[in-house]
Amino acid sequence: VTSLAPNDPERERRLKLWAWAVIGGAAVLGLGATLYGVFAPEPGEGEVARATLPASTAPNADPPAAPATPAPMPMHTGPLVESTQAPDVSATQRPTVKLVFSVVPAVKATVVWGKHRLGTISPRAPLIVERPRDSGPLDIVVRSPGFLPVHTRAYTFNDTVVDVRLTPLAKKDTLYGYRAPLPADAGAPPTP
Amino acid sequence: VRCKFRFAYAAALISCLGGCASGGEDPSPSNPGADPGSIEGSEQSALVAPPPQEVSAGERVLLMVDGPGGEKTESWISAQAAVSQGYTLLDLSDDWTPYIFAEQRDAAGQQLPNRYRRVFIGLANDQLDSDGEPLEPGEKNYLELYGIAPSLAVLRERFLRSEQETCVNPDGHAALEAVETVSYTSPAQMKQDAARVARTLKELEAARKKAKVATLEELVQQQPKLAPKLELVQKRAAEQVAMAEVEKRLVCEGLLKVAEPAAPGARAKRPDASLHTPGVYDEPMRLAVRKFQQKNKIYEANYLRKKTMDALSRPSLHNDHDSLERVMRERIMAVAGVLEDGSADTKNGPPQYLSASGEKKPLPNLSDEYTQTVMTQLGLTSPEASLAFMKRHGDFKRLLAAIKLPPRPEYYSKHMELSIVVDRGDVWYDPPFDENDKWRAQPRSRYPSLSLFMDYRGERVPLVRWRTTIGGWRSEQAPDGYEYYKYKGSDTGPRVMRNIISGPVWIAPESTPIRSLAKSKKVEGVWQPVVNYDELGPGYLSAYGLVAGYFVIPGENGAPDQDRGIRAHGSSDYLSIYQPDRYSHGCHRLPNHLAIRLYDFLLQHRNMKVNGDAPMNFWRQFLSGERVYEMRIPSRGYVYELDPPLPVNVLKGTIKGELQEPIEGFVPKPGVRYPGPPPDQKPAEGEEADVVTSASVRATTGASRGGPL
Numbered sequence: 091v092t093s094l095a096p097n098d099p100e101r102e103r104r105l106k107l108w109a110w111a112v113i114g115g116a117a118v119l120g121l122g123a124t125l126y127g128v129f130a131p132e133p134g135e136g137e138v139a140r141a142t143l144p145a146s147t148a149p150n151a152d153p154p155a156a157p158a159t160p161a162p163m164p165m166h167t168g169p170l171v172e173s174t175q176a177p178d179v180s181a182t183q184r185p186t187v188k189l190v191f192s193v194v195p196a197v198k199a200t201v202v203w204g205k206h207r208l209g210t211i212s213p214r215a216p217l218i219v220e221r222p223r224d225s226g227p228l229d230i231v232v233r234s235p236g237f238l239p240v241h242t243r244a245y246t247f248n249d250t251v252v253d254v255r256l257t258p259l260a261k262k263d264t265l266y267g268y269r270a271p272l273p274a275d276a277g278a279p280p281t282p
Numbered sequence: 283v284r285c286k287f288r289f290a291y292a293a294a295l296i297s298c299l300g301g302c303a304s305g306g307e308d309p310s311p312s313n314p315g316a317d318p319g320s321i322e323g324s325e326q327s328a329l330v331a332p333p334p335q336e337v338s339a340g341e342r343v344l345l346m347v348d349g350p351g352g353e354k355t356e357s358w359i360s361a362q363a364a365v366s367q368g369y370t371l372l373d374l375s376d377d378w379t380p381y382i383f384a385e386q387r388d389a390a391g392q393q394l395p396n397r398y399r400r401v402f403i404g405l406a407n408d409q410l411d412s413d414g415e416p417l418e419p420g421e422k423n424y425l426e427l428y429g430i431a432p433s434l435a436v437l438r439e440r441f442l443r444s445e446q447e448t449c450v451n452p453d454g455h456a457a458l459e460a461v462e463t464v465s466y467t468s469p470a471q472m473k474q475d476a477a478r479v480a481r482t483l484k485e486l487e488a489a490r491k492k493a494k495v496a497t498l499e500e501l502v503q504q505q506p507k508l509a510p511k512l513e514l515v516q517k518r519a520a521e522q523v524a525m526a527e528v529e530k531r532l533v534c535e536g537l538l539k540v541a542e543p544a545a546p547g548a549r550a551k552r553p554d555a556s557l558h559t560p561g562v563y564d565e566p567m568r569l570a571v572r573k574f575q576q577k578n579k580i581y582e583a584n585y586l587r588k589k590t591m592d593a594l595s596r597p598s599l600h601n602d603h604d605s606l607e608r609v610m611r612e613r614i615m616a617v618a619g620v621l622e623d624g625s626a627d628t629k630n631g632p633p634q635y636l637s638a639s640g641e642k643k644p645l646p647n648l649s650d651e652y653t654q655t656v657m658t659q660l661g662l663t664s665p666e667a668s669l670a671f672m673k674r675h676g677d678f679k680r681l682l683a684a685i686k687l688p689p690r691p692e693y694y695s696k697h698m699e700l701s702i703v704v705d706r707g708d709v710w711y712d713p714p715f716d717e718n719d720k721w722r723a724q725p726r727s728r729y730p731s732l733s734l735f736m737d738y739r740g741e742r743v744p745l746v747r748w749r750t751t752i753g754g755w756r757s758e759q760a761p762d763g764y765e766y767y768k769y770k771g772s773d774t775g776p777r778v779m780r781n782i783i784s785g786p787v788w789i790a791p792e793s794t795p796i797r798s799l800a801k802s803k804k805v806e807g808v809w810q811p812v813v814n815y816d817e818l819g820p821g822y823l824s825a826y827g828l829v830a831g832y833f834v835i836p837g838e839n840g841a842p843d844q845d846r847g848i849r850a851h852g853s854s855d856y857l858s859i860y861q862p863d864r865y866s867h868g869c870h871r872l873p874n875h876l877a878i879r880l881y882d883f884l885l886q887h888r889n890m891k892v893n894g895d896a897p898m899n900f901w902r903q904f905l906s907g908e909r910v911y912e913m914r915i916p917s918r919g920y921v922y923e924l925d926p927p928l929p930v931n932v933l934k935g936t937i938k939g940e941l942q943e944p945i946e947g948f949v950p951k952p953g954v955r956y957p958g959p960p961p962d963q964k965p966a967e968g969e970e971a972d973v974v975t976s977a978s979v980r981a982t983t984g985a986s987r988g989g990p991l
Contacts, residue, residue, distance in 0.1 A: 204806020224400055226415035229805045229812045240903070241811055242912035247397050250916070255903065257910055265905035267796045269763030272957050 187223050189244045190251045191232070192216035197256065199234035221246045238262060337361045343371055343682040346660050354661030356674065359684055369684035372617055372656065376433040376678045377403050380616055381882040382784035382829050382922075386892045394894035396920045398785030398820045398828075405822070406433045412821050424576035428822040428854040429874020431609045434678040437602065441672040444598040449534035454527035458595035461524045464586035465517070469562050479518045482511050522561070528586060529560060529567075531594050535577075538570035577601075579608060581856050581873075603665035610662070611653045612875065618687050619694075621883040623649035626733065626744040636739045638692055645743060646691060656685050698887045699737035700745075700928060702779065702831075702850065704870050706730050706752045706772055706935030711944045713767070714755055719952035726862060728936065730772075732850060732870055734880065748876055750850070751858055752935075754865025758793040758948065760961045765795050766948035770867040773848050774934045777833040778927035780843065782881050782890075783919035785820035786830040786851065789900060790913070799913070800906050811906075813913045820919060827852025828874045829881045830919075833930055848932075852877030885922055893921040 193199045196213040208230065209217045221228070225246050232240045237256040244252045262268055342358040349355040364371060383402050386394045404410025405423050417423070426432060432440075467475045489508060490501045502509045532538035541557035553559075558566040572584045578601050580589045593601055615621070624647035626633050634642040660683060662668045675681065708726035716722050732750040735742045753770040760766050790799060801814040816823040830851035834843035852874035858864040859871050872880065884890075896918040903912045948960035 204804075204808045204810065206806055224414075226410070226413055227815075229803065229810065231810065238905075238908065238910045240910045240912055241813065243813065243815070243914050245914075245916050247916065252914070254912065257903075262905055262908075265903060265910060266792060267759075267763060267904040267906055270957060272955060 185223055186220045187246050188249045189219045189221060189228070189246070190216050190249075191219070191230075191244070191254070192251070193232060193234065193254045193256050195256065197234050197237070199232050199237075199254075199256065202231045202233070203228050219244075223247075232256070238265075337371065337682070341682070343684050344374075345369070345684040361682065364684035368686065370617055370687050372613060372683045372685045374434050374613070374678055374681040374683055376407055376435045378406075378433070378613060379403060380612070380878045381885055382782075382878060382920075386894065388892065388894070394892055394920075396785065397895060397917055398920070401821070402430060402785075402828075403433075405430045406436070408432070408436050412816060412823060422573075422577075424573050425822060426579045426605070426608065426875075427576040427581070427856070429828050429852055429878055430822055431612055431875075432605070434606075434609070434672075434675075434681070437606055437609060438672040438675070438678065440602045440605070441599065441669050444602050445669055447534060448597040448599060449531055450595075450597045451527060451530055454523075454530065455595060457520070457523040457527045458531075458591060460520050461517075461591065462588050463591060464521045464525055464528065466563055466585050469564050472562060475518075479515060483515050486511055486515065524591075525561060525563075525586075528571075528591075528594055529558065532567075532570045532574060535574065535598065537573045537577075538566060578605065581860060583857055597665075599665040599669060603662075603668045606662065606668050607653065607657060610657060611649060612879070614652050614656050614685075614687075615649055615879060616882050618648070618652050618690070619883065619886040620648040620652060620690060621734065621879060622647055622745050623879075626747045633743050635691070635693060635736075635743045636741055638739075643691075645745070648690070652687060655688060659685055693736060693738045693743075694887070696887065697889050700884065700888065701735050701737070701742075702928060702930045703733045703735060704730065704750065704752075704772070704850070704930070704932045705733070706774070706933060709752065709935045709937050710754070710939050711769065711771075711937065711941035712939035713945070713949060715952050724863070724939065726938070729862070730870070730935070732872065734883075746880070748872055749859055751853075751864070751866035751869065751871040753868035755949075756865070756867050757795055757951070759795045760793070760948050762957065762961050763796075764956055765951065765954070766960055767951055768793075768948055769944040769946070770865075771944050772866075772868045772870070772932060773833070773846050774932045775835075777848075777930040777932065778836050778843075779831045779850070779930050780834055780836075780924055780927040781832045782829065782885065782922045782924065783826075783832070783896075784829045784881070784922070786824070786826040786849075786919035787819045787915050787917065788817070788825035789915060790818060790825075792902075796904055796906050799904065800911050811909060811911070813911045815913075818913060818915065820917075822852075822874055823854050825851075825853075826869075827854065827871070827877055829877050831881060831884075831928075833932075836927065850877075850880075850930075881922075884924070884928065888924050888928060889926070890922050890924045893923055895919075896921045 191201050191208075191211055193211050198213060199211045201208040201211060201217055208219055211217045211232075219228075223246060227246065228244045230242060230244060230252075232242065232254045234256055237258055240254050240256060242252060242254055244250055257265055263270075338361075341361045343361050343364050345357050345359045345364065346354045347357050359369075361371060379399060379402050383396055383399045385399070386396070388394055401410055401412070401414040404414060405412065405425055408417060408421070408423050411417055411423075422436075423430070423432075486498050486501065486508065489505065490498055493501055493504055495501050495504060498512050498515075502512050529538065529540065533540060539557050541554060541559055556566055558564060558570070568584050571586065571590065574580075574594070575582055575584070575590055578593045580593060582588075582590050586594075622645055624632065626645065627647075632644040632647070634644055637643045657663060660671070662671055705728075707728035707730040710724040710726075712722075712724065714721060714724055730750050730752045731747050733744045733747040735744050752772040755767050756770045757765045758768040758770075798817055799814050800811055801816070802809050803812045804810075805812065815821070817825055819826055820828075822828050826849060830849040832845065833848045833850065834845045837843045848868055848870070850870040850872065853859065853871035854874060855871070856873050858866060859873060898915060898918045900915040901912060903910050905911075947962040950956055950960060
């Protein structure tokens with residue numbers, strides 16, 4: 091280690107380098123923290139947030155099991171309603187079922203069940219809700235800005251994936267049930 | 283050791299239980315009609331209670347015995363002893379279901395759960411709603427009219443309430459008895475109707491004064507042509523008094539709430555739509571009458587007709603007793619595995635079968651015979667005796683009763699030669715409106731029927747014959763989003779029934795009018811629009827009711843069956859079955875309770891296997907307003923497979939009217955504006971548009987083109 095005199099130009103150059111290094115590091119840390127704040131999952135979202143609804147709403151159901159290690163995400167490749175594969179014995183014995191909500195296209199969406207906001211589906215992580223087994227269906231509404239709201243249902247007979255297709259507001263004419271407006275002369279008798 | 287066994291194997295297992303059957307209780311009643319040497323006697327152990335109900339080895343069951351004074355007293359006997367002594371175990375527990383919803387197991391003993399079983403039990407016990415969610419406290423289901431009879435716990439509550447409050451007003455009883463019906467006058471027409479009656483009365487009074495007689499009756503004697511007018515005035519007067527008594531009765535039963543009259547000088551409040559205005563047949567009144575009819579299984583379309591008025595004039599305890607008898611009837615018929623209910627009788631009496639001895643015997647009405655036998659055995663012979671029975675039993679979480687059933691007729695066996703015949707009766711293919719788009723009547727004198735036949739000793743004998751439906755003109759949604767008429771006929775010819783599905787789901791085709799596929803529902807305290815799963819199922823309100831048998835054309839040489847979508851199924855829409863001008867979309871509907879009886883019977887007397895829940899991967903979206911609705915159907919229902927399949931034949935019936943074949947394609951509805959021709963009549967490119975505006979033009983167009991009509 092070589093000591094440098096206070097007015098030595100080399101010493102001043104090194105000090106400036108250190109100062110820039112500290113400022114740069116702080117900036118990187120700050121940016122990282124900001125980005126984390128923006129993109130980190132919100133409570134009630136994705137794998138980390140698991141909404142367990144009050145069991146009191148379901149009669150005759152066993153109390154929900156204590157939160158355990160999150161189960162691996164069920165595989166789903168399309169608009170799958172319920173697994174048609176042979177049920178896993180351990181899964182059928184659980185007193186609760188897992189309901190996995192996701193949307194296509196992958197955008198941020200909220201899921202509401204009556205007055206309860208169940209949580210948010212993010213582009214990268216579905217919403218997982220746990221409910222007492224066979225405690226009746228959940229009639230939910232999935233909303234996302236720029237898309238028509240979708241009223242759908244999740245069943246609690248067994249583990250279920252609810253993969254909801256969202257339709258942009260401008261494309262509602264692609265949906266079944268769309269009625270073209272009547273032209274002004276509709277219903278006029280045919281011209282002879 | 284808890285040893286569980288199925289009744290069907292009870293005899294074999296009793297021996298494994300080490301003489302449980304030989305000791306213990308010695309029930310006194312003997313089998314009144316038992317013939318140990320009969321065919322039935324030899325099969326009884328195999329046929330009794332085929333539902334796989336499970337009984338624990340040491341379980342004790344109720345046995346009513348004759349006391350010294352001839353009165354019935356309760357005793358208890360082990361299940362094994364009861365079965366070994368020829369008793370049938372009648373399940374009176376709250377978790378009873380018909381066979382179609384019973385807990386089934388596969389060959390390996392694994393349980394095959396039925397998704398709808400829990401909901402069925404919850405509905406019968408006033409615990410759940412049709413979605414399987416909890417009922418609001420104090421809310422009642424009253425679903426017997428739709429095929430879900432109340433549990434005995436629910437009936438017990440009714441009996442205890444009726445003991446406190448008979449709901450009969452001694453002073454008003456005569457008023458109810460005085461009228462057979464109460465004419466329906468809509469709230470909008472009430473003033474008009476009252477004015478008409480007042481005018482008529484004024485006319486009569488004027489005529490009386492002119493004729494110088496003392497009473498209107500004397501006037502009518504003098505001038506008989508005035509009799510209808512007097513009848514109208516008197517009928518309305520009697521109905522008004524009866525209506526007031528009906529209101530009191532419905533309030534007493536807890537089915538109607540009446541709006542309090544506003545205090546003089548008080549500020550007028552906005553009327554509460556849920557409260558009834560006295561004297562008016564308003565919506566709360568209509569709903570209360572409907573609930574009363576549902577509670578008492580009366581098919582009278584929400585009006586105060588004869589059966590409804592009769593039930594309203596009876597003490598509630600008597601109605602409760604009748605309810606108990608109906609509930610017991612379904613359970614008795616299920617456990618006995620019988621179906622004959624007298625419905626196949628003609629004006630010449632019951633059908634006859636050729637017995638083994640060569641003599642002709644009349645087909646018995648086992649529904650009545652067995653029900654009366656069991657009600658007597660259990661001492662349930664009067665409303666008071668039934669009330670006493672209910673009071674003796676604190677609850678019905680688990681209660682089995684040992685009963686002795688008379689032997690079944692000789693034609694019974696494990697696998698009976700059965701077949702279904704649907705007679706379409708009178709059939710109209712003509713559109714129900716004329717060339718000016720005016721509705722025209724299409725009367726029928728022969729209505730469609732569904733019969734279950736038995737082949738026995740070379741003869742075909744109908745066991746039951748019930749009214750059913752055939753298809754007709756129905757609204758359909760075309761791809762342009764507009765509704766048209768379309769003829770939805772019932773296929774004719776030989777078919778088979780291979781599958782029976784309990785808790786079936788109806789997959790609404792895209793042509794289903796959107797308006798019927800969405801509804802409003804209270805979800806977690808908030809009203810929100812939802813897909814109308816009531817219509818899709820599973821459920822008592824669904825298009826296929828609680829159970830359906832699927833008609834198919836059997837595939838030959840390994841080809842798959844051809845399914846044209848026709849089923850014989852349960853339905854809550856009983857008016858479509860019993861009203862003269864109603865039709866289905868082609869299916870053959872039965873009231874839910876009869877459909878349950880039919881399929882319970884078939885599954886117990888035909889070789890079959892239980893396939894269990896049939897999961898499916900179905901979803902579809904549709905637009906209504908600015909919302910997307912997504913129907914999701916996770917299961918087709920619970921499948922039983924008949925092997926061999928059941929033969930079915932649908933007879934053509936009598937074609938009425940001009941058209942001998944149905945019109946194909948969409949027919950515009952009279953008075954509806956459309957954006958152009960129906961989608962199936964769009965002109966090819968270069969052709970001139972030919973906008974068809976009425977059904978008659980559509981029919982003519984088809985005829986002139988030589989197309990099918």
